[in-house]
Amino acid sequence: MNAASMVTVPATAVPHAWRGRIGILGLILAEISLFGVFVVAYLFYIGKSLSGPYPKDVLDVPILATICLLSSSISVALGEKALHRGEVRRAGLWLLVTVLLGGFFLGATAREWHRLIYVAGLTIGTNLFGTTYYPLVGLHASHVIIGLVMLTLCCVFAWTGSLRQVHADRVEIVSWYWHFVDAVWVVVFTVVYVIGR
Amino acid sequence: MSVISRSIAGSEASASPRTLLDELHDWVVTVDHKRLGIMYVLTALMFVVVAGLEATLMRLQLAWPGLHIVPPETFNRLFTMHGTTMVFLFGIPIVFGFGNYLVPLMIGARDLAFPRLNAFGFWILLFGGLLLHFSVIGGDGLYGAGTAPAIGWFAYAPLTGRAFTPGNATDYWNLAIFVTGIGTIATAVNLVTTTLTMRGPGMTFGRLPIFVWVMLTVSAMTLLILPPLSAAQIMLLLDRYLGAHFFDTQAGGSAIMWQHFFWFFGHPEVYVLMLPGFGFVSEIIPVFSRKVIFGYTTIVLATVSIGAVSLSVWAHHMFTVGMGAPLNSFFALSTMLIAVPTGIKIFNWLGTMYGGKLVFRTPMLFCCAFLFQFLCAGLTGVMLSVAPFNWQLSDSYFVVAHFHFVLVGSLLFTIFGAIYYWFPKVTGRMLSERLGRWNFWLLVIGFNVTFVTMHVQGLLGMPRRIYTYQADRGWEIWNLITTLGVPLQAIAILIFVVNVIVSLRKGEPAGSDPWDAWTLEWATTSPPPPYNFEVVPVTTSRRPLWDLKHPDDPDGPHE
Numbered sequence: 001m002n003a004a005s006m007v008t009v010p011a012t013a014v015p016h017a018w019r020g021r022i023g024i025l026g027l028i029l030a031e032i033s034l035f036g037v038f039v040v041a042y043l044f045y046i047g048k049s050l051s052g053p054y055p056k057d058v059l060d061v062p063i064l065a066t067i068c069l070l071s072s073s074i075s076v077a078l079g080e081k082a083l084h085r086g087e088v089r090r091a092g093l094w095l096l097v098t099v100l101l102g103g104f105f106l107g108a109t110a111r112e113w114h115r116l117i118y119v120a121g122l123t124i125g126t127n128l129f130g131t132t133y134y135p136l137v138g139l140h141a142s143h144v145i146i147g148l149v150m151l152t153l154c155c156v157f158a159w160t161g162s163l164r165q166v167h168a169d170r171v172e173i174v175s176w177y178w179h180f181v182d183a184v185w186v187v188v189f190t191v192v193y194v195i196g197r
Numbered sequence: 198m199s200v201i202s203r204s205i206a207g208s209e210a211s212a213s214p215r216t217l218l219d220e221l222h223d224w225v226v227t228v229d230h231k232r233l234g235i236m237y238v239l240t241a242l243m244f245v246v247v248a249g250l251e252a253t254l255m256r257l258q259l260a261w262p263g264l265h266i267v268p269p270e271t272f273n274r275l276f277t278m279h280g281t282t283m284v285f286l287f288g289i290p291i292v293f294g295f296g297n298y299l300v301p302l303m304i305g306a307r308d309l310a311f312p313r314l315n316a317f318g319f320w321i322l323l324f325g326g327l328l329l330h331f332s333v334i335g336g337d338g339l340y341g342a343g344t345a346p347a348i349g350w351f352a353y354a355p356l357t358g359r360a361f362t363p364g365n366a367t368d369y370w371n372l373a374i375f376v377t378g379i380g381t382i383a384t385a386v387n388l389v390t391t392t393l394t395m396r397g398p399g400m401t402f403g404r405l406p407i408f409v410w411v412m413l414t415v416s417a418m419t420l421l422i423l424p425p426l427s428a429a430q431i432m433l434l435l436d437r438y439l440g441a442h443f444f445d446t447q448a449g450g451s452a453i454m455w456q457h458f459f460w461f462f463g464h465p466e467v468y469v470l471m472l473p474g475f476g477f478v479s480e481i482i483p484v485f486s487r488k489v490i491f492g493y494t495t496i497v498l499a500t501v502s503i504g505a506v507s508l509s510v511w512a513h514h515m516f517t518v519g520m521g522a523p524l525n526s527f528f529a530l531s532t533m534l535i536a537v538p539t540g541i542k543i544f545n546w547l548g549t550m551y552g553g554k555l556v557f558r559t560p561m562l563f564c565c566a567f568l569f570q571f572l573c574a575g576l577t578g579v580m581l582s583v584a585p586f587n588w589q590l591s592d593s594y595f596v597v598a599h600f601h602f603v604l605v606g607s608l609l610f611t612i613f614g615a616i617y618y619w620f621p622k623v624t625g626r627m628l629s630e631r632l633g634r635w636n637f638w639l640l641v642i643g644f645n646v647t648f649v650t651m652h653v654q655g656l657l658g659m660p661r662r663i664y665t666y667q668a669d670r671g672w673e674i675w676n677l678i679t680t681l682g683v684p685l686q687a688i689a690i691l692i693f694v695v696n697v698i699v700s701l702r703k704g705e706p707a708g709s710d711p712w713d714a715w716t717l718e719w720a721t722t723s724p725p726p727p728y729n730f731e732v733v734p735v736t737t738s739r740r741p742l743w744d745l746k747h748p749d750d751p752d753g754p755h756e
Binding site: 026038 | 310311382385386387389390393394395396398417420421422423424425427428429431432435439440441442443448449450451454458
């Protein structure tokens with residue numbers, strides 16, 4: 001072994017933080033593929049509904065909710081940067097802002113669904129628009145919920161003092177997931193509210 | 198780190214007598230990649246026996262025209278369960294089981310990147326498999342006796358609609374495969390992360406063993422192709438239970454869409470299963486030719502390009518759907534294109550053997566048979582990629598023969614080679630060479646008797662999935678020969694099981710490096726300790742162990 005170790009050895013040691021990063025990137029790749037299929041189904045069935053209600057009659061563009069969700073990407077990034085610097089209180093506050101913005105988005109989705117179901121009379125079984133709309137938006141909303149659970153946990157840990165600077169790498173992973181959820185919304189928004197309407 | 202120290206403490210405490218319960222408990226709570234790898238492989242072997250018995254029943258039913266050995270509905274369930282089990286519960290777990298066991302050892306790591314995620318992946322796959330088989334009891338729910346699903350392994354719409362398959366059998370298929378998919382994705386993430394971030398000192402990408410390159414490729418592919426299947430299964434579930442219309446043609450939905458989604462998964466999946474077979478061969482042939490692999494870089498590039506091209510060939514399963522000339526041509530050409538990197542690999546293996554000092558031990562025998570049989574499989578594959586030819590033979594036994602040449606004649610043979618090759622590392626004992634030869638020859642003969650003749654039935658027009666057939670079609674003698682090959686293969690498998698059991702108790706001790714091999718897994722003891730390597734060896738070339746054994750003539754300058 002000594003003889004071999006005298007040969008010049010190119011460094012392969014990868015910093016530990018990259019395990020989490022590569023792991024979440026792998027998951028995000030799989031999620032992109034998952035969303036991709038629902039997006040393809042949505043695009044394929046645009047304009048193929050045999051009966052109403054049609055998207056242009058019942059869909060309102062959720063501009064405020066979209067602004068909230070997209071700006072929550074900024075707040076989670078600020079929180080994660082603050083934790084990297086060791087400012088736990090500030091990090092906790094930014095994470096709280098993220099949770100509130102995400103919560104508002106989820107509330108807006110809930111209101112939209114309530115209106116569509118009870119006022120417009122659109123359910124998943126009504127026509128192809130309902131069949132593709134609820135699963136696509138619902139899949140995204142379920143990812144928002146998972147993200148909110150993780151972010152809320154981080155907030156609570158910041159509140160109780162369990163969250164410390166050493167955990168910054170892990171909060172960074174959560175923030176990457178959250179950025180992904182936001183990026184997917186840009187695609188869903190474009191497909192459902194711009195192209196499909 | 199804490200995991201490792203705990204396992205070390207565990208082995209010290211074993212001075213006091215341990216009960217069977219202790220031992221079982223250790224296996225259930227383990228996060229060690231080697232134990233999980235072994236459990237993956239054992240799970241796969243358990244399911245391959247189940248699926249093999251299902252195939253045997255089908256062959257008995259088809260041995261002669263007009264037989265009624267099983268009822269027609271049971272026959273449909275048999276081919277559904279056989280296909281589903283073989284792909285999802287044998288193919289995937291055995292491939293990822295070997296990956297689990299070997300990748301960390303080959304790159305000089307102490308475990309996978311996420312050991313607990315690894316345990317999660319295994320257990321959810323196992324329970325997914327059990328869920329599928331629970332359908333035999335619970336498939337029809339409360340009203341009536343249970344049934345297995347009878348929808349074929351690719352579960353085409355609209356047969357899977359509530360109107361055509363009431364009861365719960367289809368849902369068992371749907372949910373069980375969905376659940377195993379989650380486990381497979383978890384393991385794929387794990388293997389990618391491990392390979393990218395945990396390579397030992399000196400293990401650059403240019404020096405990774407080819408098997409590791411292969412597992413990296415198939416894991417990345419898995420991340421791209423399995424979620425579409427899961428998505429399609431979610432859609433099917435929504436169709437069946439919430440009244441959605443994804444695949445419901447009466448409401449404007451498209452049954453063809455299921456085919457696209459399924460085969461976008463289904464065809465790359467074949468390469469996810471077959472590429473690790475190429476990986477085994479690329480590890481075994483050099484060792485038993487006593488030569489460096491010929492064209493390392495080419496093999497790696499061919500592997501990655503097979504992975505990439507395989508994402509664009511799926512609709513060659515759908516030539517008969519009527520996609521139109523442009524799409525048919527595209528998928529025919531992309532399918533032919535994939536034969537190029539595959540052909541390159543065959544020449545790489547031949548080039549490795551050429552001028553080598555060949556040692557025909559059992560692993561090498563299986564690899565040689567693989568070369569012949571895989572060539573046949575590839576040639577019928579290219580034939581089927583020609584769309585007009587495909588129109589004639591789609592859904593015939595010719596197709597069945599083709600993909601069994603791939604999955605049995607190629608994949609299963611390489612898996613046997615791999616088991617004979619790495620069994621000494623895993624258990625510390627050699628498998629018997631004499632029984633190995635019996636196993637090999639019976640399997641080669643049995644396999645070829647069964648599946649060569651199957652091509653003929655296909656060319657004579659026998660459709661797949663038929664329950665029985667009339668006597669005047671000229672198929673009976675071919676079907677009889679096909680069935681006669683089955684007992685030979687069954688005996689071969691039985692000999693293998695006996696070989697494993699006998700060798701575990703009385704096999705010749707293997708030592709750490711019985712084959713005089715060159716990759717890092719042979720640098721540690723057999724079986725390896727929980728922490729794999731006391732000191733992780735430094736890699737200085739593609740054959741780190743050669744460098745250690747021959748410090749006067751290291752490989753590095755020749756690469």
